[in-house]
Amino acid sequence: MLDRPVQSRTPLATAEPRPFAPRPPLGPGAAAPGYGESYAPAIEPEGMSVGVLLATLRRRRWVLILCALLFPIVAYVATRQMTPLYTATTKVMYDRQEYSDPVLRGPTAVLQDGTTDAVLASQVEVIRSLSVARRIVRQFELTRRPEFAWWLRDAERAGTLPFRIRAELADRLAPWSAELAELVAPRPIARTPPEERAEISAAEAVLDQLLVAVVRNSRVLQVQFTSEDPHLAQAVANLAAELYINDQLESKFAELRRANDWLDRRVAALRGELQATESRIAEIRARSGLARGVAAGIGTEQLSRMTADLTAAREQLATAEARLAAAQRGGGTDLTALGAGSVTAAIAAQNEAQREFERLSATYGRNHPEVRAAAARLAAANRAAGAETARVVSALTAEVQAQRARVASLEQSVRSQQEVLNETQAAEIQVAALERDAEALRALLRAVLERSQQTVSQNAIERPDARVLSPATLPVRPSFPRVTAFVAAAAVLGILFGLLVVWVLEQADSTIRSGDDLRGALGLPCFALIPTLRKGILGRHRAEDYVVRKPLSPYAEAIRTLRAALWLGADPPRIVLVTAARPGEGKTTTSISLARSAAMNGERVLLIDCDVRQPGVGRVFRAEGAPGVTDLLLGQATLEDILRRDHLTSLDYIPAGAAEIHSLGLFMSEAMVALLERVRRDYDLIVLDAPPALAMADARVVARLADATLLCVRWRDTPRSVVRNSLGLLEEARARVVGAALTRVDAKVHRRSGYADSEVYHPRYGGYFRE
Structure with a gap:
C-alpha cells in the first residue's frame, strides 16, 4: 500500500459535502487547477530553438531523407533523357583604332570617343545581328537541320506513335462524325515556309543559341554558341567572330573608299574653282588693258601732267576773259593796259579831237564853221577809235574762245584719263583678290592631294578594330545538361523542399x-x-x-x-x-x-x-x-x-x-x-x-x-x-x-x-x- 494512511470512512449521514473549486476558463496563460482550491499555472511550450529544430528534423527525418533522395534521382533520370548540348567559346579582343588624319575623321568616318561600355554593348549587338546570323545559316545550310528548322521538327512528329494512333482513330471516326474526327485528329504537319522566311526563322534560332558577352573589366568579347553537334558549335562560334572581324575590316575599307571618293570630288572641285579663277583674271586683264602692259604708275604720271596743263589753260583763259571784259567796258586806260598801240593812238586822237571841239565850242559856239569842222574831226576820231576797239575786242574774244576750247579739251582728257586710271586700279584690285584666291585654292588643292595619297596608302596598312584572342575548340563535354550540377542543385532543392514539407507537416x-x-x-x-x-x-x-x-x-x-x-x-x-x-x-x-x-x-x-x-x-x-x-x-x-x-x-x-x-x-x-x-x-x-x-x-x-x-x-x-x-x-x-x-x-x-x-x-x- 502507498506510504500514506488511508482516510477513515465517513458514514453517509455524517459526511460533509466535498468542496468544489471551479476551473477558470481556458486561454493564454490560464491556470490549471490543483487538487484543492489552488491552481497551478500552465507551463508554456518550449519556443523554437536549435534543439527543438533538430528534434523536429529528427522526428520527420524520413520525409527529409525522401525528398533529399527523390529530387536528385528525378533530376538524374531527367538529365539522362535530355538531348546534350555543346557550347564552344571564342574570345575576341576589341581595340578601336582611331584615325589620326582629320580628313578621315571628317564627314565620311565614324566618330567614337574611346572604348566605353556603350561601345562594347554596340559591338555585342553587331555580332548578334540578323545579317550575321543569316550568313551563318547560309554557310552551314542550317535550314536543313531540325535543330534550327522548326518545320523539320514538326515533320518528325508524323512518325511518332501518338500521331499515328490519333490519325487512325480520326479516319475511323470520320464516316460517323466529322466533328469528333476533327477533335481527335492530330494537329496537321506544318508546311515548309518560303526560302526567305525559312532562312530568317533559322537565323532567329541561331540568335537564340548565340551568346555574346563582355568579360568584366576588360575589352574582351566572349562569343559562345550552343548546339547539339559539337563540331557545328565550334564552327559557328569561330565563323561569327570571323564575320565580325571581316565586317569591321570591310567597314574600314568602305570608309576609306568613301574618303577617297570625297577627296577626289574635292580635288576636282578645287581644280574647277582654280581654273575658273584664272580665267577670270585673264578676262579682267584683257578687258582693263593690263594685258597690254599699261601700268598704274604711267597712267598716274600722265594724269598729273594733264592736270598741270589744265590748270595753266584755265589761268590763261581767266586772263583772256579779264582782258576781254576790260575791252568790252571800253576806256583808253583799259585798252592801253591791254597793250594795243593802235587802239591807244585812236583813243588819243579821239581825246584830242574832243578837247579841240570843246575849246572851239566854248570859243565860237556850235554853229561856227571851225566848230563844225572840229565836230567832223571828232566824229571821224570816234569812228576810228570805235573801229580799232572793235577789232581789239574781236581779237580778245577769239583768244578767250580758243582758251575755253583748250580748257574743255584738257578737262575731257583729264576725265578720260581719270576714268581709265580708275578702271585700271579697280581691275588691278580685283585681279589681286582673284590671284590671292587662286593661290589659296592651289594650296588647298596641294593639301587635298596629299590627303588623297595618304588615304590611298592607308588601304595597305588598315587593320580591323578587333582580333581573335583564342578560337573556339571542339567541346568534349556537354554544357547542358550538367548532370553533377543538376543533381547537386536538385539535392539542395530537395532538402529545402523537405524542410518546407516538414514545416508544413508540423504546422498541419x-x-x-x-x-x-x-x-x-x-x-x-x-x-x-x-x-x-x-x-x-x-x-x-x-x-x-x-x-x-x-x-x-x-x-x-x-x-x-x-x-x-x-x-x-x-x-x-x-x-x-x-x-x-x-x-x-x-x-x-x-x-x-x-x-x-x-x-x-x-x-x-x-x-x-x-x-x-x-x-x-x-x-x-x-x-x-x-x-x-x-x-x-x-x-x-x-x-x-x-x-x-x-x-x-x-x-x-x-x-x-x-x-x-x-x-x-x-x-x-x-x-x-x-x-x-x-x-x-x-x-x-x-x-x-x-x-x-x-x-x-x-x-x-x-x-x-x-x-x-x-x-x-x-x-x-x-x-x-x-x-x-x-x-x-x-x-x-x-x-x-x-x-x-x-x-x-x-x-x-x-x-x-x-x-x-x-x-x-x-x-x-x-x-x-x-x-
Missing part, C-alpha cells in the same frame, strides 16, 4: 505530441505518458493484463506514475473519473490498468463501468450480460449482486449492466449519488470508466459527481481542437479536471522526437525495467 499537425504540447494546449498537467503495447511485446497477454503480468515494465511504471500524480495532490481524490474526447483513446485500458496497479499496491480499489452503450470493463473481465450499475440504479439489484472481484488482483469492479436503457437519467438520479457515497466509505480509490466526453452527455454528468476527472488523450492522434472542445464541455459541467494522460505513446518514436519528456524512454533507464 494539430495533435498533441508531448507533455509540453498538452500543457500548452490545454493548461493541464500531464500526469503520465503511457506507452503503447505492441503485439510483439504483449505476446499472449492482453494490454489490460500487462500491468499485472509485467509489473516492472515501462508500461506498469507509467501507470504507477499516473497513480502517484493523483495521490500527490493537496487533496487526493477518491473518486476518479477517466474519460477521453472520442473513442479509441485508450481510456478503458487506462482505467483498468490504473485500478489494477493501485490494487497491487495494497489499496482497496473499485472499478465502475459507466460506459453503458459500449461497455469495456465487462468485456475485459468476461462479464458481458452480467448485472451492473444500471441494474443497481434501477433498483433491480443490490450492490452485493453486482460487485465482482478481479481474478488477477484484489480489484473489485462493477460492470455496466443493461445497455438498452436511458442511462443519463440514471446517472443524474439520487441513487447514483448514494452509490458513490457508499463506496467512498469502503474503498480507497474508485475509478469510473466514463464514455467519451465530446459526444456523450453521460460523461459530463458523472464527472460532476467525481472528485477528479482524468482526461485521456491519444498521442499524435487526437486534434487539439477536439480535446479543447471536450475539456470545455467538462468545465461547463463544473467537473474538476485535474490533469491528463497521453496514451498509446510509441516509445521508440517519442524517444527520437527530442521533446523534454522523451528522456523517460532513453535506453539509459533500461536497467530499471523488466519486460
Whole structure:
C-alpha cells in the first residue's frame, strides 16, 4: 500500500459535502487547477530553438531523407533523357583604332570617343545581328537541320506513335462524325515556309543559341554558341567572330573608299574653282588693258601732267576773259593796259579831237564853221577809235574762245584719263583678290592631294578594330545538361523542399505530441505518458493484463506514475473519473490498468463501468450480460449482486449492466449519488470508466459527481481542437479536471522526437525495467 494512511470512512449521514473549486476558463496563460482550491499555472511550450529544430528534423527525418533522395534521382533520370548540348567559346579582343588624319575623321568616318561600355554593348549587338546570323545559316545550310528548322521538327512528329494512333482513330471516326474526327485528329504537319522566311526563322534560332558577352573589366568579347553537334558549335562560334572581324575590316575599307571618293570630288572641285579663277583674271586683264602692259604708275604720271596743263589753260583763259571784259567796258586806260598801240593812238586822237571841239565850242559856239569842222574831226576820231576797239575786242574774244576750247579739251582728257586710271586700279584690285584666291585654292588643292595619297596608302596598312584572342575548340563535354550540377542543385532543392514539407507537416499537425504540447494546449498537467503495447511485446497477454503480468515494465511504471500524480495532490481524490474526447483513446485500458496497479499496491480499489452503450470493463473481465450499475440504479439489484472481484488482483469492479436503457437519467438520479457515497466509505480509490466526453452527455454528468476527472488523450492522434472542445464541455459541467494522460505513446518514436519528456524512454533507464 502507498506510504500514506488511508482516510477513515465517513458514514453517509455524517459526511460533509466535498468542496468544489471551479476551473477558470481556458486561454493564454490560464491556470490549471490543483487538487484543492489552488491552481497551478500552465507551463508554456518550449519556443523554437536549435534543439527543438533538430528534434523536429529528427522526428520527420524520413520525409527529409525522401525528398533529399527523390529530387536528385528525378533530376538524374531527367538529365539522362535530355538531348546534350555543346557550347564552344571564342574570345575576341576589341581595340578601336582611331584615325589620326582629320580628313578621315571628317564627314565620311565614324566618330567614337574611346572604348566605353556603350561601345562594347554596340559591338555585342553587331555580332548578334540578323545579317550575321543569316550568313551563318547560309554557310552551314542550317535550314536543313531540325535543330534550327522548326518545320523539320514538326515533320518528325508524323512518325511518332501518338500521331499515328490519333490519325487512325480520326479516319475511323470520320464516316460517323466529322466533328469528333476533327477533335481527335492530330494537329496537321506544318508546311515548309518560303526560302526567305525559312532562312530568317533559322537565323532567329541561331540568335537564340548565340551568346555574346563582355568579360568584366576588360575589352574582351566572349562569343559562345550552343548546339547539339559539337563540331557545328565550334564552327559557328569561330565563323561569327570571323564575320565580325571581316565586317569591321570591310567597314574600314568602305570608309576609306568613301574618303577617297570625297577627296577626289574635292580635288576636282578645287581644280574647277582654280581654273575658273584664272580665267577670270585673264578676262579682267584683257578687258582693263593690263594685258597690254599699261601700268598704274604711267597712267598716274600722265594724269598729273594733264592736270598741270589744265590748270595753266584755265589761268590763261581767266586772263583772256579779264582782258576781254576790260575791252568790252571800253576806256583808253583799259585798252592801253591791254597793250594795243593802235587802239591807244585812236583813243588819243579821239581825246584830242574832243578837247579841240570843246575849246572851239566854248570859243565860237556850235554853229561856227571851225566848230563844225572840229565836230567832223571828232566824229571821224570816234569812228576810228570805235573801229580799232572793235577789232581789239574781236581779237580778245577769239583768244578767250580758243582758251575755253583748250580748257574743255584738257578737262575731257583729264576725265578720260581719270576714268581709265580708275578702271585700271579697280581691275588691278580685283585681279589681286582673284590671284590671292587662286593661290589659296592651289594650296588647298596641294593639301587635298596629299590627303588623297595618304588615304590611298592607308588601304595597305588598315587593320580591323578587333582580333581573335583564342578560337573556339571542339567541346568534349556537354554544357547542358550538367548532370553533377543538376543533381547537386536538385539535392539542395530537395532538402529545402523537405524542410518546407516538414514545416508544413508540423504546422498541419494539430495533435498533441508531448507533455509540453498538452500543457500548452490545454493548461493541464500531464500526469503520465503511457506507452503503447505492441503485439510483439504483449505476446499472449492482453494490454489490460500487462500491468499485472509485467509489473516492472515501462508500461506498469507509467501507470504507477499516473497513480502517484493523483495521490500527490493537496487533496487526493477518491473518486476518479477517466474519460477521453472520442473513442479509441485508450481510456478503458487506462482505467483498468490504473485500478489494477493501485490494487497491487495494497489499496482497496473499485472499478465502475459507466460506459453503458459500449461497455469495456465487462468485456475485459468476461462479464458481458452480467448485472451492473444500471441494474443497481434501477433498483433491480443490490450492490452485493453486482460487485465482482478481479481474478488477477484484489480489484473489485462493477460492470455496466443493461445497455438498452436511458442511462443519463440514471446517472443524474439520487441513487447514483448514494452509490458513490457508499463506496467512498469502503474503498480507497474508485475509478469510473466514463464514455467519451465530446459526444456523450453521460460523461459530463458523472464527472460532476467525481472528485477528479482524468482526461485521456491519444498521442499524435487526437486534434487539439477536439480535446479543447471536450475539456470545455467538462468545465461547463463544473467537473474538476485535474490533469491528463497521453496514451498509446510509441516509445521508440517519442524517444527520437527530442521533446523534454522523451528522456523517460532513453535506453539509459533500461536497467530499471523488466519486460
